[in-house]
Amino acid sequence: MAFFNKVLASIGIGAAKVDTKLSQSSIKAGDVVEGMVEIKGGSIEQNIDEIYLSINTTYEKEVDDKIVHKQASIATIKLNEPFVIMPEATKTIPFQFQLPINTPISAGSTKVWLQTGVDIKGAMDPTDKDMVTVLPHDLVDETLKVFSLLGFTIRNVKNKAASNKLRNSLSFIQEFEFVPTSGTYYGKFDEVELVFFPINEKKLEIMMEVDRRAKGLTGLLSAAFDMDESIIRFTLDESDLPSFRNRIEEILKKYS
Template sequence: MSLFNKIFAGIGIGAAKVDTKLTSSTFYPGEEVKGIVVINGGNVEQKIDEIYLSVLTHYIKEVDDRREKRQAEIAKIQINKPFVILPNETKEIPFSFQLPLDTPITIGASKVWIHTGLDIKGAIDPKDTDYIDVVPGGLMKEVLNSINRIGFKLLQVENEAAPYRLRKRLPFIQEFEFYPTSGPFRGRLKELEIVFYSIGEHDIEMIMEIDRRARGLSGFLAEALDLDESYVRVRVSRQDVPNLDSKLINIIRQYS
């Protein structure tokens, strides 16, 4: 009977199961993620070589004029040393880790999830998936609120494969696309795109793509030649927050 149980456990029948329980489902980049991993033993004794948590997302990469969805690993955390789980035994292993500052925000089609895996030699590895909401925090939140106050509406957010010149730790960038609905840039700009390029606790660096609306013959020609776009690198620190609206207006006006 024990032999058959081992064979079945090797193909996932009657094997150990894993369930990750998070203390919250909403986090901001840089926040501490806490929870427990619950492991329920199966019908036989099994050695767990590793328990790991992976923070994952999807991004879009254009290949031969096709848009392909690819998976990216934002972080991987090992949370235990090898141990043995006995039949029908339950173990709870607490964990905590810092959500990386460059974790994308879960707006629109952007999703982030935590994948839990057990590494069991000679068996199908049990898995668990938990989706989380990642919201703007700190200076990113201040910038997004400021963009809204000066008259821009968020149209879409998408994770896209990073051009070589913009690639950093991750293979993608998250692009925020805005449209001016009121304020000083309505009728002057077609759209404003922002990539938060470097995110720290005390300052952030972002790249703005300012797409000017064609005005007159010269404006039309510039648009036709793709010369109506300007790329601006902007750094924002905590000291900028009280006057952030005017700072962003002045920068955007300079290139619009």
């Protein structure tokens, strides 16, 4: 019977199960994620080699003139040393880690999830998937508020494969597409695109492309190869916040 149970466990029947429980379902980029992983033993004793958490998302990439969706891992966290889970036993492993500051926010088509994986020798590895709502880092949030106050509305947010020039620690960028729907800049721009590159908790690099051409734009990624005059890169520091709106307005007026 023990041998038969091992055979069943090798294909996932009667094997250990994993369930991850988060203390919060919404978390700001750069903040601490807390929770616990619960391992419940199956019908046989099993060796747990490793339990790990990974933060994942998807992004768009053009392949042979077609848009395909790729999965990207933003970070992986190992939780434990090897141990044995006995039949029907339950083991709880608390965890705490910092959500990377460059995690894309949950907006538009962007989805972020926490994947729990368990490596069990000689058996099908159980997994668990939990969706996470990622809120913007304070400096990103401030930038989004300024554009809203200036009459811009977010039309689209998506993750795109990054060119070598734009690639940082990740293989993709998150692009925010704004259109002016009221205020001073209504009718002056077709759209404004923003990409955020967090440097640390108190400093943020921003790439902005303003487009006033009725024919549309080539796109931030392709235009970045030439770095034409409509693409602006600048940094935002906490100390800049009191004058940040004025700074954005100066840039927009220059290109309107």
